[in-house]
Amino acid sequence: MDTSGQGAYSGLAYAVMLLATLLAMQPALGNPVLWLRRPRAAAVGLWLVVAVPSLVELAWHPIYDALSRRPDLIRDGQVYRLFTSVTVQDGGLSGAISNLAWLAVLGTLAVHIWGPARALGLFAFGAVAFDVMTTWVFPSPGGGNSAAMFFLMAATTALLALRRPHPVPVAVAVLVMAIGIVLVVRDDAHGLVMLGGLVAGGIVAAAWPPRQVPDARSAAALAPARA
Numbered sequence: 001m002d003t004s005g006q007g008a009y010s011g012l013a014y015a016v017m018l019l020a021t022l023l024a025m026q027p028a029l030g031n032p033v034l035w036l037r038r039p040r041a042a043a044v045g046l047w048l049v050v051a052v053p054s055l056v057e058l059a060w061h062p063i064y065d066a067l068s069r070r071p072d073l074i075r076d077g078q079v080y081r082l083f084t085s086v087t088v089q090d091g092g093l094s095g096a097i098s099n100l101a102w103l104a105v106l107g108t109l110a111v112h113i114w115g116p117a118r119a120l121g122l123f124a125f126g127a128v129a130f131d132v133m134t135t136w137v138f139p140s141p142g143g144g145n146s147a148a149m150f151f152l153m154a155a156t157t158a159l160l161a162l163r164r165p166h167p168v169p170v171a172v173a174v175l176v177m178a179i180g181i182v183l184v185v186r187d188d189a190h191g192l193v194m195l196g197g198l199v200a201g202g203i204v205a206a207a208w209p210p211r212q213v214p215d216a217r218s219a220a221a222l223a224p225a226r227a
């Protein structure tokens with residue numbers, strides 16, 4: 001199963017999924033710009049953990065060799081790569097810019113919705129689960145934070161569809177499921193990540209739900225502070 005995410009079709013499917021997730025957040029967050037202006041420390045920290053090595057890689061490629069996913073080396077004992085491959089990018093300059101931009105926007109909003117512990121936990125679980133899968137099930141070298149983002153965004157869509165049954169997040173959850181299934185049929189491993197994120201989001205929403213999911217009132221309360 002392919003894990004590279006290359007090709008026009010895959011790129012379009014990824015973009016549609018991420019944009020749809022942003023749309024699903026709108027009923028809860030209102031104007032997302034108001035929330036992006038107030039990033040939580042966890043969101044900033046997550047972005048820096050991923051962005052700093054990714055940007056260093058553009059000037060010094062050996063950091064990619066040291067941190068990326070290498071199934072043969074992981075199986076030989078370099079288990080740390082299961083955790084570090086998310087911090088380097090295998091898509092060159094354009095891939096790095098795209099992944100970091102999506103993380104800056106959607107990662108920040110997901111932390112507002114889930115809270116720091118759940119958002120970071122889901123992101124980390126998605127990253128490690130993808131690396132485990134692409135080490136032992138579909139061995140493939142690589143790096144990047146796209147799989148972790150897809151997992152977190154699918155989980156966020158599931159939470160919004162279940163916690164606040166509004167037509168938009170419910171429709172987006174169905175769309176994400178359809179995209180995931182199509183990608184799996186097309187032999188793209190990222191489809192499994194999306195489907196897994198939907199399931200994980202539903203489980204966490206039921207077993208360990210955030211105390212409060214933002215709503216229109218909390219979104220409106222931000223406006224005067226930035227007026």
